[in-house]
Amino acid sequence: MMKTILSILSLLLIPGFSHAQTPDFSLIGFAAMNGGTTGGLGGEIVTPATFDELNAYCTATQPYIILIDREFTGSNPDASNPGAPVRRVIKMASNKTLLGVGSSGFINQISIVINSQHNIILRNIKFTMKDVPVDLSGSEVKILGTNSDPDILSISADLSSIPEAERMTRNIWIDHCEFYNEDPAVMTDADRYDGLIDIKNDCQYITISWCYFHDHHKGCLSGSGNSDNYDRKTTMHHNYFDNISSRIPLQRYGKLHLLNNYIVNCENGLNVRIQSEAVAERNYFKDTKKPIFGKVSEGGTATELDNYFENCNRLSWVHIPSATSPDADALNESEEYNANEYAVPYAYGAFVTEVADVPEIVTTWAGVGKINSDPTALTPPPGGRLNSITFAPNAVTDELVISLQANSDFSSEITIADIKGNTVLRKKEWVHSGRNEFRFDLRPFSTGIYVCRVHTGKEVIVEKIFKIDN
Template identity: 50%
Template sequence: MFKKGIVKLLLGSILTAGSLQLSAQVQDSEPCGYASLEGGTTGGVGGPVVVPTTFAELQQYASGTNPVIILIDREFKGPNVLKLGSNKTLFGVGTKGFINQIGVSIQCQHNIIIRNLKFTMKGVPITNDGENKISGFNFDPDCIAIQADDETLPEAQRKSSHIWIDHCEFYNEDPTVMTDYDRYDGLLDAKNDCQYITISWNYFHDHHKACLFGKGNSDDYDRKITMHHNKFENIGSRMPLMRFGKLHMFNNYTTRCLEGNGLNVRINSNAYLEKNYYENVKKPLFGKLSEGGRASLKDNIFKNCDRMPAITLPNALSPNASPLSNTEEFESSSYIPPYQCASITYPVLEVPSKVNQYVGVGKVLAPSVVTSLVGTKEDLAMQVYPNPTQGLINLNGMHTWVLSDLQGQILLEGQSETIDLSGNKAGIYFLKLDHKVVKIQKQ
């Protein structure tokens, strides 16, 4: 009771009931597609539910491998890089969660869920030394970068797997206004040995290069990625660009990309496209025939598109479309996804309306926050000082107390007027005084 209740009690006083009263139209409790395979993706389930108020707290909660569910109820602004550890859930509250000019790095980590958050790198300061990096950080200006090339780890451990990114919004600047193609990098990239990833119900818009799966022709890992019910709008290219690996795309809606290049199947890639809707897209699907990219198409719609694969022509909905050049064609693929998502797959004619209705932030509820310590409340008038502290805490009187860490593990307990934390490492702790809870920051 205590280990779960101490954190939930604190959160019950931080989050008002109104902050969670958003009408949820889509309540997926788990991913479909590749992130559901090989044990599934559960994120921070089983760990405490926490609400950071500073970036330092956010990074503290996000670090390590213990499960934690992190609710984001505000804007965090950089420039900065958030290093996300294994067994974590990042979940935006309502429409308030905003990661602004902060690149999220998933480097050789596993079992991660990111939902209902808005991301942008718009205006982030960058170096201009040939390959743009966030100023002060050796990190590409990606909104989310999934990687697996940490050379400090043994090669066998250089993997990232089981990642679900759902109901988020990604954007930078209108490419017709920001004409520098390289000002930013990707909105959501996956490089190296990345496995069992599902990307669903996200809104990608106003950017040059959306998603890169595989950083170069030597990045020959067998990536496994599912993309479903995403919306791409006013994007220049990479929707996505894939090298090697396997990609299943269904029920995605790509629109208003008049100068845009859609899915680009490059070296030794295999894509399976079913029931996707392309509208007003310059080049919705193409490859590089000399590199052996492959794709299989089933029940897709191409409306008012300009350049299309030969197998899609003639097309009554794109009567003026011209064929791709021979070099931009691709081979036929025999790849079929090893799972079924029939229960969430819409007829292709319904894709625009369904995706527009349910895509992006504000459509799913944050995890419920309830008080499990019956009959107790946080005493906002209760004083513990100094807080933050470098060691000694004054309790303003004699109290029975218990100190726990972020995972609810009891570290110290006693009865006194002061507590000495000088032997504890810097970070966030929860202090239960009698039947009330206080959050303590140790510097």
Template identity: 30%
Template sequence: MKAVTFTSILALTATLSACGSSGGPTGGNPTYPESSSSSNTPSSSTASESSSSSSVASHCDTMNTVVGFASLGAGTTGGAGGNTITATSGTELAAALSAKGSSPLTIFVDGIINADNSSVERFDVKEMSDLSIIGVGSSAMLDGIGIKVYKSDNIIIRNLTIRRVDTGEKDGISLEGPANNIWIDHNEIYNDLNSDKDYYDELVSGKRDIDNVTISYNYLHDSWKTSLWGSSDEDNSHRRITFYANFWENASSRMPLFRFGEAHILNNYYKDVSSTAVNSRMGATIRVEGTVFENVQNPVVSFYSAEVGYWDLADNVYDNISWSNPADGDLIAGPGADLSATISYTPSYSYTALAGSETKSHVTAYAGSGKINECLPTP
């Protein structure tokens, strides 16, 4: 694995400077901060401030580390080393994307973007490279409008709230290949369950030849159709996706629905899932590790496709899970109370897993938008 460092190219706030990093991504293993005991804490204010600064730096190093497949190849650095621009309306965001050119670019989204201040039905990241879209603070939102990444590489999307997308393809964030080295991190994406199940589409999804993608620290909730990878049983590209430290809550199915390729579901937290969580199909190979399933029906299965998918399981926590056959009776594989692995698989990158017993508290503390403002670059 090649470690890639986000160079210090943006003027950061004093708080971010205290992190001891540029607020951008690095590739490699995160180092989780350890608590200091009172007996080891220096008594002087200077030593105390130094310890606090060190703790913040360690925290930010962790949150700005790209874990998983997006760290492979040339890494995922987005708009590092390029210009910056701030968009306060959908018209400005669309214009910035349209004018991007070949140089790296970071677009900061500041405020609420919706149909009233936009001239497009979705924001296209098309045929471009080296781009970051980063929400400012705790209130950057795409309200009713989503993002599509197509024929693009080295793309970062962080710290946005995206909700109830009812225009364009009705996806929160969608990827369509050819596309590679995409990092979708610390966003909140949701629909609602009061609508018809087909009114909205996916929260985050991908199809065709996508590779080296990491979906991390997102809060994904209130959705019928949540995360589809592979649009049909004929969409046989060998996708490689890491789902790391995401919080999936109050949703029906597809978390993810994954066809072909490889996926690593590392330290995720599932809560209140009514139909299926992980659905491995058409020969997909998935490792589910250090993950918590709480009040979940069918946590890991292979339903609805002509061929089964496979899974490896390690150090997961199951709390009040249940099993049921598919509604149409077409049971392919699972469910089974023994939750045995059907394949042995380890992804092709180095990583450090949290223990399954620690996942819930970690994910609920940090997943979603507005959770790591001190670690992000600012305009």
């Protein structure tokens, strides 16, 4: 069985619970594909003390493991100094890990933006934009003093400063975080804060796991409109949604695996819109008005596998009558959705929770303070040896695929150099026992001869690669 790249953080016991009760928090899903998501692995471990230090580490070109051991609060310019910097947006660069320490990591009124970047991990951090000052003078709400939406986390791929062909975001893992703003019954303006997590443009290989989302109007969005036509790939598993009005998530286009989430006291749940393909599996919906619905005219689809609906209001006709939601009405015909034939492309069976256990497991383990945040747990194991390795194709037009077989777990480094010896690509990869597959986009490379080296710590494998035009 193929094994994709898993978590670099080892699992430790939480006091008061036995090992048998502790879930496996390893990385699974789409973020474990495409070479895996390792964040700042191999980079310096740092602990910023000020916003400026935090921002400098997050935006640096080199990898960093950034420990968040305190609250960071955004600030606006001094009214007497219009040129003062607005400290309310952090634009993340590739190859970073933000890891909260214990339960103390808190990013308050600071929007995190990931735009056309790769290989980023956010773990064990509490986020909110509650009471952030906003500018209401234009047609859209913006954070005061910026051109940014008041999303807590924005994942996109439309950075105008790079060529259009390079505008993509890949391999993002959001794990054991908390996202919230205000109770919708109190803050009745649904546009005041925008989304908790919004994903748009060409963003793929994203996993959102074991997070706690609560007290907000618009939860999570994938696709900003019907023209945002990209094959986004997202896994959302073991998340806890409480008191969210809509978008859990709202999906346009692309693929979604919604697994073992607990959705309670919410209005609208999964909303499959234009040409989307979702697999909703063993999720537990309680006291939620419309757990799953679509827009049949747009062709959104959802395959349902063993979901549970307790005291919900409106369900697809296939669930009517419902023994667990006896008062539920059928969706309007326009809100129905069809099943699809999409097959989830990764192994996950060992991580599945029985649907009856989802409320207890998810409420116990989702959110901050549930994982080990000791930076020494980030140390990779020593190098190993490969049983086999292949490079395909030898003459590459767009994507190089490196497949390898190993008997143990270890860290490796893959480099590609041009014929003059200049390194044009360098990436650390986590190798696991079994079959591994790493994919590299060579479309930006010029035609010619390249040398690919795979360093395992105990051996170096060298292969000549030819880059050709289509």
